[in-house]
Structure formats: structure tokens, C-alpha cells
Amino acid sequence: MQRITITIEDDLLAEIDAAAEARGYQNRSEIIRDLARAGLQQSAENAPSGQCVAALVYVYDHAARDLSKRLVQNFHGHHDLSLATLHVHLDDDSCMEVTALKGASSEVRHLADHVIAERGVRYGRVVMIPTAPDKKPRKRGHGHD
Numbered sequence: 001m002q003r004i005t006i007t008i009e010d011d012l013l014a015e016i017d018a019a020a021e022a023r024g025y026q027n028r029s030e031i032i033r034d035l036a037r038a039g040l041q042q043s044a045e046n047a048p049s050g051q052c053v054a055a056l057v058y059v060y061d062h063a064a065r066d067l068s069k070r071l072v073q074n075f076h077g078h079h080d081l082s083l084a085t086l087h088v089h090l091d092d093d094s095c096m097e098v099t100a101l102k103g104a105s106s107e108v109r110h111l112a113d114h115v116i117a118e119r120g121v122r123y124g125r126v127v128m129i130p131t132a133p134d135k136k137p138r139k140r141g142h143g144h145d
Contacts, residue, residue, distance in 0.1 A: 009122075054101040054128040056112045062095045064120025071115060075099070078111045094122070105130070 008016075020031040060067060075082050083100040090096055101108045105128060116124030 049105055049130075051103065051131045052105045052108055052128045053131055054108045054112065054126055056099045056101055056115060056124070056126045057096065058116060058121050058124035059090065059094055059096045060118075060121045061093055062089075063093060067118060067120035070118055071097075074111065074115055074118070078107070081108055081111055101126075102131075 016028065016031060016035075019025075020028060023031070025031040025034075060071075062068065075085075081101045081103040083102055085097055085099040088096045088098075101111065108128060109126070112124070112126035115121065116126070
């Protein structure tokens with residue numbers, strides 16, 4: 001077993017400590033190992049193959065140094081995957097973005113992982129939904145001009 005050092009926000013550590021106490025963990029290492037395993041397992045289970053549509057949701061610190069620039073570079077580097085983005089100001093420090101993505105599951109996952117891993121992104125989640133391969137949308141009237 002390896003000993004590591006991590007940096008973690010005070011409020012997140014308080015949540016981990018509260019969960020550890022409520023669940024009867026003896027120390028922080030045990031709950032952090034279990035949470036890491038659960039996160040890795042969930043990530044593996046939610047990885048469709050082939051084509052997909054996805055919603056990437058993340059909350060970030062808008063004042064984090066160069067974060068906005070790095071996020072824009074990520075999306076410009078994958079412009080073929082991004083359909084639309086909704087930007088919401090949550091408070092003085094935090095913004096939330098929801099981006100609709102479409103493409104090969106591996107490429108969508110790669111982009112989402114890079115966005116979520118950026119320093120200054122506080123929370124991120126991607127929901128991927130498999131789509132039929134090479135199926136074109138049906139053309140029909142939608143009742144509006």
C-alpha cells in the first residue's frame with residue numbers, strides 16, 4: 001500500500017468526515033479508498049460503446065486562473081462533439097455549465113474527463129446515452145414554420 005498526500009477543500013473534507021462517522025469508518029483513509037473504488041466502478045459501468053449523446057454538467061470557480069481559457073481550448077479542440085452549452089451564474093464565485101455532446105463514446109468520455117479534471121472545476125458529471133449507429137434523423141413536419 002502506498003502513502004500519498006492530497007489537497008482537499010475544507011467543506012469536502014467535512015462531508016467526508018461526516019460520512020465516515022455516520023457509516024462507522026475508523027479513519028479517513030478507509031472511506032476515501034471506498035469512495036475511490038465506488039467512483040471508478042461507476043465510471044466503468046457508465047461507459048457505452050459506439051455513438052452516444054451526452055450531457056456534461058460541471059460547476060467551476062470562474063476566478064480560477066486561466067480556467068475559462070483552458071475550458072474554451074478543450075471545447076475548441078473537440079468542436080465536432082459539442083452541440084450547445086448553457087452557462088449559469090450560481091453565485092459570486094461559481095458558474096455551472098451544461099454542454100450537450102454527440103459523437104463516439106470514447107471521444108465524448110475523453111473530452112468530459114479532461115474538462116472535469118481541470119483545476120478549478122469543483123464538480124463534474126457526464127451522462128452518456130447510446131444512440132443507434134449511422135441512423136439519420138427522420139425528416140417530417142414538426143407543426144411549426
